[in-house]
Amino acid sequence: MTTRKTTDSPTWDAYWAEVSGARTEVIRGVEVDVPRDVPFGFEERLQELSSSSAREDVEELVSMLFGPDIFGSWVDAGMGYRELLTVLTWxxxxxxxxxxxxxxxxxxxxxxxxxxxxxxxxxNRAARRRPSASTGGQSKRTSGGSTVSRRAASRS
Known part of the structure; x- marks a missing residue:
């Protein structure tokens, strides 16, 4: 078995930056590293927080993807909700x-x-109809005959 010469090989960080296309982007005046990999636990945390609009939760996701303090800088620069969703999607x-x-x-x-x-x-409308509270099934239409008020016969 032959030994490979390793003195000319780059560091892991240099190698990873080269193969993953490391680059930066300026977003709302803040230079950020373009995410090159999904952080461990990010997708699970995204699912857990998908219905939350709490600032801390949003800040946590932005930090996981773009790094600490980025969210606050974007908010200070006037970033809005739709803009943030766009940047997160990107x-x-x-x-x-x-x-x-x-x-x-x-x-x-x-x-x-x-x-x-x-x-x-x-x-369709029938498929969206809520189930009946007592049976769990769909409510049945009440016939017109049982809900119509009858006119009293006049006594002449």
């Missing part, structure tokens, strides 16, 4: 190995927002 794509543009990330956010405002596709 950052997650970059971390996953997809080179998404900011315009594509904005479009994805817009489509998601539009989809959340509509009824689920493929469901």
């Amino acid at each position: 950052g997650m794509a970059q971390a996953s190995g997809t080179d998404m543009s900011f315009a594509e990330a904005f479009e994805a956010v817009a489509q998601q927002s539009a989809a959340e405002g509509k009824a689920p596709s493929g469901q």
Whole structure:
């Protein structure tokens, strides 16, 4: 077995920066490293916090993806909610190995927002009807005959 010469090989950090395409981007005046990999635990934490709008939770996700203190700098620079969603979508794509543009990330956010405002596709009114409280089944239509008030016959 032959021994490989290792004196010319770069450090791990230099190697990883080279193969992962390390670069930076300026977002709201703040230079950030473009995410090159999804941090361990990020996807699980994202699922856990998906319904939260608490500042601390959002800050935690931004810190995991872009680094500490970035969220506060963006907020101080006037970043809004939709803008933050766009940057997070872009950052997650970059971390996953997809080179998404900011315009594509904005479009994805817009489509998601539009989809959340509509009824689920493929469901008609009957499918969306709530189940009956007593049986768990769908409520039955009450016949018109049992709810119509009858006119009293006149006594002439």
